[in-house]
Amino acid sequence: MHKKLFIKMKYKKGGIVVLKKWIMISISLLLSLSLVACGNKTSTDGNGSAKEDKELVVAHWGGAMTDAYKKIFDAFEEKYGVKVTVVTPNDAGKFKAMVESRAVEWDVANFDSIFALRSAKEGLLEKLDYNVINSEGVPEELVNEYSIGSEFISLAISYNTKKYPEGTHPKNWAEFWDTKGFPGPRTLWKFPPGLLESALLADGVKPEELYPLDVDRAFESLDKIKEDVKVWYTTGTQAPQLLANGEVNLAAGWSGRISTAKSQGAPEDLEFNQGIIIDDSWVVPKGAPNKDLAMKFIAFTLDPKQQAAFSSTIDYSPANAKALDLLDPEVRERLGQNEENAKQQILLNNEWWVENYDKVNERFEQWLLK
Amino acid sequence: MATEVKTDPRVPVKRVSPAYRLTRIPGLQWLLLLVPFAYILFLVVFSIIGFFKLSIYDETGFTLQYLTHMFTETVYLQVLWVTLKIAAIVTVISLLLAYPVAYLLVKVESKKWKSLIMGAVLIPFWISLLVRTFAWTMLLQEQGIINKLLISVGILQEPIPLLYNTAGVVIGMTHVLLPYMVLSLYAVMEGIDQRLVQAAQGMGARPWKAFIQIFFPLSLTGVLSGSLLVFVQGLGYFITPALLGGPDNMMISVLIQRNVSETLNWHLASAIALLLFIVTLLVLLISFFFLRNNPVLKEVE
Amino acid sequence: MALGDSLAIVNVSKYYKKMKAVDNVAFKVNKGEFLTILGPSGSGKTSLLKLIAGLEAVTSGSILLNNQDITSKKAYERDFGMLFQNYALFPHMSVFDNIAYPLRLRKISKQEIVKRVQDILELVHLQDFASRFPKQLSGGQQQRVALARAIVFNPSLLLLDEPLGALDKNLRQQMQLEIKHIQEKIGITTICVTHDQEEALTMSDRICVMNKGRIEQIDTPENLYKKPQNRFIAEFIGEINLIRGEIIETNSGKAKVSLANQKTITIEMAEEIHNNTILIAIRPENIQIAERESQFNNTFRAKVVEMIYLGEVIKTKTITEAGQELTLKIPPQMSKSITCGKDVILGWNNDDATVIPDKEAAVLYA
Structure with missing residues (x-):
């Protein structure tokens, strides 16, 4: 039965490759399906695994947003004497797979807030430690048990x-x-x-x-x-x-x-x-290797000074309203965050x-x- | 202390290469086969079975709700239909474009030209998919080179939409998949005895008739294998339709991806993937059913 | 069936870039004749066949079919049947469809096609194989299908390109005769290309021997064998002994030749030879072992150096007193009296020898 499905492929110089057609087809099928199933490729900056308390792995968006955060990462490294490794993109599928297989590589991740709330419901997150994180200045809609807003x-x-x-x-x-x-x-x-x-x-x-x-x-x-x-x-x-x-x-x-x-x-x-x-939110994946450091990190990024630094780099507003006071009026204007504009905007529920x-x-x- | 091995100089020692000696070890061939087989089994088959299992098992145990969801919500079948349609269009167009190229490759005698054409065919393989796709957006947009050129030479009065619609998706995907078609066709055409065409001409067939009646039927194996390769790959395309297509060009892999990494509904993702898998198998089975009596395919070499 | 047509090749040349594949060749093939073009590989014989078939264009010269110029006609306009070395059967068509192919091209009615294909299948003894595919046939059967396909449409000319090259020896001999019988039966003018001299000798009415793009000799098989006109022909067809000599004097078709062993012989000369140095060509079977020197016109004393048993005969190599190597074939029963190292007297008759010019005189020293 299968004999008729043989085909012969001749290559000019490469000799003769004989492939059973059905094998070829099933392989290409499997590959295309596995490509679909595996989703996006992940690029890892640095060596990716964090075994010691001296290293913090942050999953972030990549692109302009992550570039703008680099200043904050650097400042955190300096202050705490640790190494921050940034993993991009913040692949949600990978995140879920890591947590479910209890092989979590990330200490902290930034997601859109809807997704953050969803993964809290699915039990994929650690509770945030509000003894470490100071939520003052962050709108209360964005302060949750498992996540806290980072920028608008x-x-x-x-x-x-x-x-x-x-x-x-x-x-x-x-x-x-x-x-x-x-x-x-x-x-x-x-x-x-x-x-x-x-x-x-x-x-x-x-x-x-x-x-x-x-x-x-x-x-x-x-x-x-x-x-x-x-x-x-x-x-x-x-x-x-x-x-x-x-x-x-x-x-x-x-x-x-x-x-x-x-x-x-x-x-x-x-x-x-x-x-x-x-808005986007910070979360700590359940089973993150350096939970305590992750809390310190979130607290650090929400510091008005760091938030202001971020918003001076890219035109997104700080989640912490206190940071606005530290910004140039010109930057505030650009962010759409002058007194007048801020009122006209609608916060997503x-x-x-x-x-x-x-x-x-x-x-x-x-x-x-x- | 050296041991002296005495050899009779009159008896010629048969020199056997170590590689050849290896092949004499009983069972080694099977062992060599085992490695790639295990690779495929563990990394592809098992993981796919594991993934498909999600479509019928969730926290509550066995369930058909995800699979029935495929049929109760019309969007899934609609997207599947769009996917099949686009893959089919891309297959036909790449076949039409690739056939003359492959034929030329077989016909051209100059080695230089041959490698030049082959190089041109293979270039898309060397460029990242994303880069290529973005390059197409530059070319195809209304202010892009193609529209500007067609307007400047007076073929068009105003730009035609080439991007964010089926045309864009088909152009982009055909570009990516064309080499597979060319290579499949070329592999088979290379093996066709040119003397058969000569023989037909010697019997009184005009060149185009000899081509249609002799060369073309013999190249059908290549047409079939190339088409299947392109079609099946086309079914799983993701980035190109997302960037070059419009809202009605959603491919099923986009739905799978969204459920895997956006809504985290892996059960649904698995059900969609299973649907795609089954439909693909059906397409293959149907094509084999219709072609099973083709004498060219019966050929066992 | 077809009465056959005549073909004339008039000063045809074919150059590939600067290489002369066919160099100013001219000959005529008569109606119903079986002509074989024989030559070693690279002699230009296949190129010549392609020119005749119209698969390639001539560089110069013309080809006439029944005195009409067909030089500029394309292959598909020439109406010649061709049998390829690998048979070139269409693998995607059944035997019936293969044979019907040239008929369908000629828009012949369905009933007529069925009838003619059946007739021709009968001729090649393959009546029961019409629905098979080429891959399901043996080599000999494929060969016969190809032949049937080449003649089914009554072509004016049948071209055979190494027709039996792919068959094993027994089948080849059988097919040689079969092809010859069919060709005679339908009387089709046939041109065959081969490098196999046995094939050429068996099937052909005449043989055209080619070498380096030129014709060396066109003649009947018997004449080619017995009366080679030059050294190439002599050595190419069969085995031959060449003995060098000097012409002392010529007289009305006879020449007095002095040989290396100081003997002088008188021998018939077919045509005028201008150099003094000539070669005398004698087939091994025409040299015999003599009991007395007076038994033959010419004799040599020689020593047996090698004997090879070939079944019907023993191929025996000897060296004459003058150092000339001579090969002869002796019947097996003589092996009792003749052994290696023995001195013998070799004899031959003048009638069995041919004189050919020695163009490369320096090569051979007898």
């Missing part, structure tokens, strides 16, 4: 300044949704948290009445703009690029990325009004999303295909 990102209306010069750009989500008044292609983040909020705000829901989100209404609102969304972006670098090369006119962009591009001369800018604030993310995400994926 504003998902804000971003626009090409050539298309919308001198304040002609949309100033709220309702205008962003108005494809007649503000025609042209848009790009949105392919991630429901923040997106549904902006859709509801565009549809006239008051900020204080957002939660619990009316999912049906949000998708109805999204229907109205769907045709004008040219790109559903998946990485933070995409939105500023698409704006810069004129591929799109408008974006719901990550504030830091847009303002970095702006400072480098790209024709784009941000509108902080109705910016939706999403992570708790709601933890409960509803799976269902909404499934529906979102289906909606995209329609």
Whole structure:
């Protein structure tokens, strides 16, 4: 039966390789599946394992965010005389696998806050020691038993300044949704948290009445703009690029990325009004080898001085409000954190999303295909 | 103290290379086979079985809820359909592009040209997938080189969308997978006796007829193996469709990845992977079923 | 069936870059004739066949079929049947489809195709194999299918390229005769290329011997064997003894030649030879062991140096008094009286010898 499946592969110089076709196929199948299953590659800076108390392994995002944190890592190394090893990216699949197999390499990790809350629920985290960590100044929504906020990102209306010069750009989500008044292609983040909020705000829901989100209404609102969304972006670098090369006119962009591009001369800018604030959190994986040092590390990063240093490097706001006072007024302006702007922005309700993310995400994926 | 070994100079000593002597050890061939076999067994088969087990077992024990979820929520079957469709389109296009290239490779006599063409075919292998994909976004975007060129020579009036839609995904994936197709075709075409085509021409067949009736049917093994290789690989593609595709080009591997590392729902991820696995096996079985009586494939060499 | 056609090769040359594969070759093949092009590898015989088949273009010269110029016609326009060395059967087609292939190209009706394929399968004794695939046939059967396919469409010319090269010896001899019989039966003009002289001698009406792109001699098998015109032919076909001599005088087709052993013989000369140095060619079977010197026109005293038993004969190598090596074949029963080291008298008749010019006089010293 299998004989007919033989094929003969001849290579000019390499001799003759005879492969059973079905073996070849199953191998390629298995490989492609295993590639899918294994997910992203992980790059490890340094030697990755931390056996002594003298080394702290931090799992972080990679890219611009991690670069901005480098100052804080260095300062921590100096103060405590330890070595900080940074592992990127903060692969959630790997994280879960490590904790479940009790082979945890990371001491501390930074995730988006929704994910942090979710993994707390799944029992993947250590409780934070608030005797060591001083949460003063951090908004109470972000101070949790298993995680604490680290920085804010504003998902804000971003626009090409050539298309919308001198304040002609949309100033709220309702205008962003108005494809007649503000025609042209848009790009949105392919991630429901923040997106549904902006859709509801565009549809006239008051900020204080957002939660619990009316999912049906949000998708109805999204229907109205769907045709004008040219790109559903998946990485933070995409939105500023698409704006810069004129591929799109408008974006719901990550504030830091847009303002970095702006400072480098790209024709784009941000509108902080109705910016939706999403946040990242520090967590300690369950069974982390250097738990105590990890607590000290989190405490150190939340220190107003360190937070201010971070925000001076990249245009993301500090989680600790006390750090704002240490910043230049100019930087505060750039962060969208002057007195006025701060009030106009909406803090994402992570708790709601933890409960509803799976269902909404499934529906979102289906909606995209329609 | 040296021991003197006396050899009879009249008897020629048969010199045997050590490598050859190794092959005389009974059972060694099997041992050599065992190493890669164990590798595949432990690292691929076991881990995949372990992964698939997640789709029917969770904390509560045996359950079919994840698999039934595949069919009750339409998104999974829709994405599967999109995945199969894109993989099929990519397979057909790479076949159409690769066939002439492979044929040229067989036909060209100059060694220099041959290695030049082969080099051009293999170059994509040497460049990181991400770099290539980003390069395509530069080329394909509305202000990109391709659109600008087509407008400047007057073929187009305004830019056509090549990015963030099926066209973008197909272009990107075809670029990545084309070498596999070329090599599969070339391997088979190299083995086709050119005298058969000459013979057909000698009997009165015009060159194109001889090609269609003789060369092409004989190259079908290559067409089949190349197509399967590209199709099956295409099913698992992830980065390229995510970066070059639009919302309706979601491939099933994206769903798997999202469940593995975003929502941490490994049971669901496993169920999706199992679905993909079964569908792939079905595709292979069907293609073998239809081709089982092809005399070229029957050939046992 | 086909009555056959005549083919003329007129001063044809083929150069590959600067290499002359075929160098100004001219000959004619008559209707119904079986002509073999024989030569060692690299002699240009396969190139010549490709030129005739139209698979390659001539550099100069022309090819005439029944006096019509077909030089510029492509292979598929020439309507020649060709049998390739490896048979070139289409592996994806059954025996029937293989043979029907040239008929289908000619848009012949289905019933006619079935009839003609059946007829030709009968001719090659393969009636029961129509639905088999080439891989399921033995070498000899494949060969016959290929032959059937080459003649089924009544081509004007049949070209055979090393037709039996891939067969083992017994089968080869059997197929030689079979091909010859079929060729005679249908009367098709045939050109065969081979390096195997036995094959050429068995099948051909005439043989064209090629060497280095040129024709050395075209003649019947018998004449080639008995009357080689030059040293190449003499040495290429069969075994031969060459004895060097000097022409002393010539007289009406006869020449007086002095040999190295100081003897002088008178011998017939087919054509005028201008140099004085000549070679006398004698086949081993024409040299005999004499009891007395007077028994033959010519005799040599020689010593037996080697005897090789070949079954029917014993190949015996001797060295004459003048140091000339002569090979002869003696019947096995004589081995009782003749042994290595024995002195013998060798004799031959003038009629059995041929005089050929000695172009490389320095090579041989008798």
